[in-house]
Amino acid sequence: xxxxxxxxxxxNWNGWKDAIELLSTIFEVDCRGISxxxxxxxxxxxxxxxxxxxxxxxxxxxxxxxxxKDDVLSCKDFNLDAYMNDESNRKVILILNxxxxxxxxxxxxxxxxxxxxxxxxxxxxLNNDTTIVNRDFLLEMLAxxxxxKVGEKVGVVGPKVLNYYTNDTVPINQYILPIPFASVxxxxxxxxxxxxxxxxxGKPLIVNRLDGSCYIVKTKxxxxxxxLNEDFFTYWEDTDFFIRVKKHGYxxxxxxxxxxxxxxxAINMSLKKVSxxxxxxxxxxxxxxxxxxxxxxxxxxxxxxxxxxSIYIFLAYSFYYHSLKAAKLFLLGxxxxxxxxxxxxPLLDSLLK
Numbered sequence: 001x002x003x004x005x006x007x008x009x010x011x012n013w014n015g016w017k018d019a020i021e022l023l024s025t026i027f028e029v030d031c032r033g034i035s036x037x038x039x040x041x042x043x044x045x046x047x048x049x050x051x052x053x054x055x056x057x058x059x060x061x062x063x064x065x066x067x068x069k070d071d072v073l074s075c076k077d078f079n080l081d082a083y084m085n086d087e088s089n090r091k092v093i094l095i096l097n098x099x100x101x102x103x104x105x106x107x108x109x110x111x112x113x114x115x116x117x118x119x120x121x122x123x124x125x126l127n128n129d130t131t132i133v134n135r136d137f138l139l140e141m142l143a144x145x146x147x148x149k150v151g152e153k154v155g156v157v158g159p160k161v162l163n164y165y166t167n168d169t170v171p172i173n174q175y176i177l178p179i180p181f182a183s184v185x186x187x188x189x190x191x192x193x194x195x196x197x198x199x200x201x202g203k204p205l206i207v208n209r210l211d212g213s214c215y216i217v218k219t220k221x222x223x224x225x226x227x228l229n230e231d232f233f234t235y236w237e238d239t240d241f242f243i244r245v246k247k248h249g250y251x252x253x254x255x256x257x258x259x260x261x262x263x264x265x266a267i268n269m270s271l272k273k274v275s276x277x278x279x280x281x282x283x284x285x286x287x288x289x290x291x292x293x294x295x296x297x298x299x300x301x302x303x304x305x306x307x308x309x310s311i312y313i314f315l316a317y318s319f320y321y322h323s324l325k326a327a328k329l330f331l332l333g334x335x336x337x338x339x340x341x342x343x344x345x346p347l348l349d350s351l352l353k
Contacts, residue, residue: 006138006216007037007120009110010128013100016049018129018263020056025132027062027090030139037118038092043106044099053094063091069098072113080117102233102344111227115219123222127213131164133259140257141216144204155221155250156242158210159258160199166270169199170262172211172254199256207254208246212238213262217245224248229292231342235266235278236285243293272321279317279326280333280348283310287337310334 008026012019019040026038042050057064063086067078072095083093095109107125114120122142134140141157144150161170198205215238225244228237242252266278290302310331317327329348336345 003033003035004121004142005035005037005119006031006122006124006142007039007110007114007118008124008126009039009041009107009114010126011041011043011103011106011110012045012049012053012128013043013106014045014047014049015128016045016047016052016056019049019053022126022128022131023062023092028135029132029137030135032139034138034142036138037114037120039095039110039113039118040092041095041106041110042097043101044097050096057092057094061090063088065091065093066096067093068096069101069109072109078117100344102230104228104230104232104234104237108227108230111222115222120219122216123219124214124216127262129164129263129265130213130260133162133261134257137258137260141253141255144253144255145218147204150206150251150253153249153251154218154253155225155245155248156210156215156217157204157253157255158215159260160254160256161211161213162259162261163270164261164263165268167261168270170211170264172207172209202256204256205254206251208252209239209242210252210254211262213264214260221245221248221250231288232285233281233342233344235281236289240289240292267321269320274317274321274323274326276323276326276329277348277352279323279330280336280345283313283330283333284337284341284345285333287334288340288342291337291340307334 010019010022023038023040029036040053042053054064056062065078065083071078078093083091093113095113097106097109100106101109111123111125114123122145137159141159144154144157147154161172162168163170225241225248229240230237232240245252265273266275267282268274286306287303290299290306294302314327314331317330318324329351333348336347341347
């Protein structure tokens with residue numbers, strides 16, 4: 001019986017140290033009964049990511065199959081037969097993008113390669129600033145797709161996520177928009193977020209959304225609902241994808257026995273750290289998300305609520321994270337969202353030069 005094919009897609013942008021730490025944990029994962037491929041995409045890094053990664057691959061005797069973004073469509077410089085016939089358990093397909101296409105655009109290149117050339121049955125999207133905790137990480141999640149009662153209706157599954165620095169469980173919000181004082185409300189209302197009290201049962205959960213740092217999708221679901229929306233560039237593309245999966249009638253599963261750690265580099269409360277770039281796209285894309293998925297009074301109400309909430313977020317960025325720059329760019333992002341800006345922002349690029 002032919003093994004099912006799972007392809008892990010990892011996107012790197014100026015983060016080779018994180019990528020190496022992640023890859024080290026991927027190679028320790030139990031892949032029994034699975035044909036597991038690793039596709040690492042360098043998204044136009046401007047640091048020394050590519051030479052550092054190649055140096056690490058060589059030092060650790062990891063075989064690299066190299067191609068560029070333009071070759072993904074034609075696959076002209078990739079010997080698929082040689083890759084498939086290579087019996088090494090330590091091999092990586094490295095795709096080099098000449099520019100930064102954002103999280104959505106970069107991941108879509110890997111998704112295209114995985115489904116068109118590797119013929120993946122499942123595709124995992126995995127942030128490079130994560131590490132895998134348990135060896136049966138994949139087997140536990142894939143088992144949900146095989147569940148005789150709900151497996152056919154499960155389109156996406158994801159793991160429990162821990163904060164890399166504190167080992168605390170990262171709550172996975174089940175509401176769509178950010179709300180003030182969420183940590184207080186989580187203690188009062190069970191269904192606002194998935195927290196330890198849900199995980200303690202140890203059984204897979206059906207949820208509204210996952211942490212976007214890691215999830216596995218059935219390839220046939222991608223064929224049905226489409227790939228990541230590149231209008232978002234980065235941030236909110238995962239929430240948009242989960243909404244589309246649910247609209248098509250599929251469940252989203254969360255598997256407590258599969259665990260990763262996430263460094264949460266963009267907005268990290270424990271380190272009081274916020275990225276100015278992330279704050280801009282977070283604000284802009286929230287507006288785009290509402291415009292895309294809601295109409296009429298619901299749209300007006302959500303836009304109003306989010307703009308009110310933005311006052312709280314602005315104050316948090318300014319005084320809790322001590323980043324007035326991030327706070328100002330967050331507000332600018334909202335303005336640009338209201339102006340219908342989509343994709344990569346040339347304005348933001350110019351401001352951050």
